[in-house]
Amino acid sequence: MVAHRYGKALFDLAEEHDIRRPLLEELTELKGIFEEQPELNVFLTSKQISYLDKVKMIKLLTKTASQTVTNLLNMTFDYGRICNLDAIINEYxxxxxxxxxxxxxxxxxxxxxxxxxxERLASSFAGVVGAEKVYLDEKIDPExxxxxxxxxxxxxxxxxxKTKIARIKRLLLK
Structure with missing residues (x-):
């Protein structure tokens, strides 16, 4: 719920200021930082870490950030919602x-x-789901x-x- 409200507000703001694509790239980069450094989220939410140390970390994170991302980080930190940052970015x-x-x-x-x-798979899938573009995350599972x-x-x-064999097996066992 929180992520939806914040993500929607962020998206509307980006649309209004015509920064939707650059903000997407910056948020994706920020998300990557938090994924590569999971202890960062722990640091920013821990009660054992002093408020001043957390503020220093936020300033470090926002050093090269746009004003919009800086405001987002400061606001989520100030309101105790920094733990929702990943979900907010995902919603955006x-x-x-x-x-x-x-x-x-x-x-x-x-x-x-x-x-x-x-490319053929993405193109076919785009036609099935009515999308203009499909990004495929490829996983290999020999099973x-x-x-x-x-x-x-x-x-x-x-x-x-594997599924087709299982389906045939179920039909044979009926």
Whole structure:
């Protein structure tokens, strides 16, 4: 709920000031920093760390940041919502994807796909879900034997050999 309100307000502000794309890039970079340094979130929320040390860290994080990101970090820190920062950024990314008609999906295959295969898969999937662009996060799982499993927020397609074998097995056991 908090993430939705903050993310929506941030997105509306970005739209109003025509900074939607640059803000997306900056927020994605900030999200990466927190993912690479998980202890940063612990540091900023810990009761054992002094308020002044936390303020110094926020200043360090905002040293090269835009005014919008600086305001976001300061506000979430001041209101005790810094722990929601990742969810706020995720909501902003979701709203931006919706605006750009972009879908992020994971694709699981038994072997690594070639670039041409990924492009065809992304193009086909875009047609199915009505998106203009599809970003595929590729994962390899030899246990699916063959085929492909595609998952996005609103769609799951399981065309793996493992699932087909399981389906046949269920039919034979009836």
């Amino acid at each position: 990314i979701r709203l931006n994807d919706e605006f750009e008609r972009t879908v992020r999906a994971s694709v699981v295959t038994a072997i690594k796909l070639e670039d041409a295969q990924k 699916i034997i063959g085929g492909v499993v595609l998952k996005s927020n609103s769609y799951i397609y399981d065309g793996s050999i």
